[in-house]
Amino acid sequence: MTSTAPKAVGWYRLVWPILRHLDPETAHGLALGLLRRGMIPVCPGADAPALAVRAMGLDFTNPIGLAAGFDKNAVAALQLPRLGFGFAEVGGVTPKPQSGNPRPRMFRLDGDFAAINRMGFNNEGEIAVAARVRAARRPGFPLGVNLASNTDSDNPAEDFVRLVQSFAPIADYLTVDVSCPNTKNGRMFQDPVKLDDLLRRLLVARDRYPTPMLVKLASDLTEAEALAIAEVTMRHGLAGLVVANTSAARPTSLTSVKQVERGGLSGRPIFEASTALLAAIRRECGPQAVLVGVGGVFTGEDAYAKIRAGANLIQLYTAMVFRGPGVAGAIKRELAALLARDGFDSVAAAVGNGHMT
Numbered sequence: 001m002t003s004t005a006p007k008a009v010g011w012y013r014l015v016w017p018i019l020r021h022l023d024p025e026t027a028h029g030l031a032l033g034l035l036r037r038g039m040i041p042v043c044p045g046a047d048a049p050a051l052a053v054r055a056m057g058l059d060f061t062n063p064i065g066l067a068a069g070f071d072k073n074a075v076a077a078l079q080l081p082r083l084g085f086g087f088a089e090v091g092g093v094t095p096k097p098q099s100g101n102p103r104p105r106m107f108r109l110d111g112d113f114a115a116i117n118r119m120g121f122n123n124e125g126e127i128a129v130a131a132r133v134r135a136a137r138r139p140g141f142p143l144g145v146n147l148a149s150n151t152d153s154d155n156p157a158e159d160f161v162r163l164v165q166s167f168a169p170i171a172d173y174l175t176v177d178v179s180c181p182n183t184k185n186g187r188m189f190q191d192p193v194k195l196d197d198l199l200r201r202l203l204v205a206r207d208r209y210p211t212p213m214l215v216k217l218a219s220d221l222t223e224a225e226a227l228a229i230a231e232v233t234m235r236h237g238l239a240g241l242v243v244a245n246t247s248a249a250r251p252t253s254l255t256s257v258k259q260v261e262r263g264g265l266s267g268r269p270i271f272e273a274s275t276a277l278l279a280a281i282r283r284e285c286g287p288q289a290v291l292v293g294v295g296g297v298f299t300g301e302d303a304y305a306k307i308r309a310g311a312n313l314i315q316l317y318t319a320m321v322f323r324g325p326g327v328a329g330a331i332k333r334e335l336a337a338l339l340a341r342d343g344f345d346s347v348a349a350a351v352g353n354g355h356m357t
Helices: 012-019 024-036 126-136 156-167 192-206 223-235 268-288 300-309 318-323 327-341
Strands: 053-055 058-060 064-066 087-093 106-109 114-117 143-147 173-177 213-216 240-243 264-267 290-294 313-316
Touching: 012 024, 024 106, 024 318, 064 327, 087 126, 087 173, 114 268, 114 318, 126 143, 126 156, 143 156, 156 173, 156 192, 173 192, 192 213, 192 223, 223 240, 223 268, 240 268, 264 268, 264 318, 268 290, 268 300, 290 300, 300 313, 300 327, 313 318, 318 327
Parallel strands: 064 087, 064 313, 087 143, 143 173, 173 213, 213 240, 240 290, 290 313
Antiparallel strands: 053 058, 106 114, 114 264
16 A cells, blocks of 8 residues: 555646535535536546456456445436546445435545545435436446445345346446445345345346346454355355445544544545455455455555455545545556556456555
C-alpha cells in the first residue's frame, strides 16, 4: 500500500477544497447528479491491452470497478463507463423501497482517508432499479447488481430469492450482500448453515439464467469464519466472492474525531485486513474462484497489491471521494506500468503471484 497521501486527480484538485466542507451525503448527491446529466468529463484514452480481464464468463477492458453504494438506484448507470472503470456494481437494492437510517449517516475521516457510513440500504426498490438496469446494460461494460434484504423483512431469504428472479435476466452478474453492518438482517447469512440454505434457494431461483453470482464478505471476519463462508460459496458452484465490505472495527491508527460514529468503516484503514483476508481465501480456494478485491484501494500500487494477493478484479468507492472521478484513469496507468515493470503481460498472470505489501 502506498505510504504517501493520495492526491486528488486532475480538475478535482480545484473543487475538492470546496466539496470537503459540504455534508458528505450532499456532496455525493451533487456528484451523482452531475454524472447522471453527463457533466463529468470523460476519462480519456483506451485501456492498455495488459489490463484486459476475462472472469465469470465476462470480458472486462480493465479490472478496476466501481463498488456498490455509489449509485444505489442505478440513476447514473448509463454514464458510469465515462469514468474509465472496467465495470460497475449498482445497489444495494432491496425488494421494497426503504429510506435507510436517519441522517446524518455518512462521515468523512479526512486525515485517515476513510469514511464511515450507516446508510442502511436506502434505495428506491427492485422495480425502479430493475427498469434502469435494463436500460443501462451495454456490451463491453459489465454491470452488476448488489442484492440485500429489507430491514423490516420477516423473511430475508425470500427477499434474496425475489431479487435473483428479478435481476438474473437483466444483470451481468449478481452480488449477494451478506456483510452489511448497518441493518438488522445485514449479516445473518454469514452463518455458514444459513448461507448454505440461502444459496440452495438462490440457485433454484436463478433457474435457466447463467448469470454469475458472488457472495460479499465482511472485513471483520476471522480467517476461519471467512474460509467457512468461502467453502460454502464454492461448493454451491457460485463464481466467487467479494472481499471485503466495510468494517465495524476501529483501528487504533485512526486520528479523526469522527471515528466514534457508528457504521461501516471504509478506505485506507481497512486495506491491510481486507487484503490479508483476500490472500487467505485465494490460498484456500485455489485458482478457480473469482475474487473481487475491495477495501482501501486508492492507487495503482494498492490495486496491484490486491491482485498479487489473489484478486482477479478490483472495486473502490472511498477513493472517489478523496481523489475524484479521475481516479480510475490514474489507477489504470499506474497498474499498467507496474505490470510491465515486473514482466507480467496481463492481469491474470499477476493474480496471486506475490504477497500483500
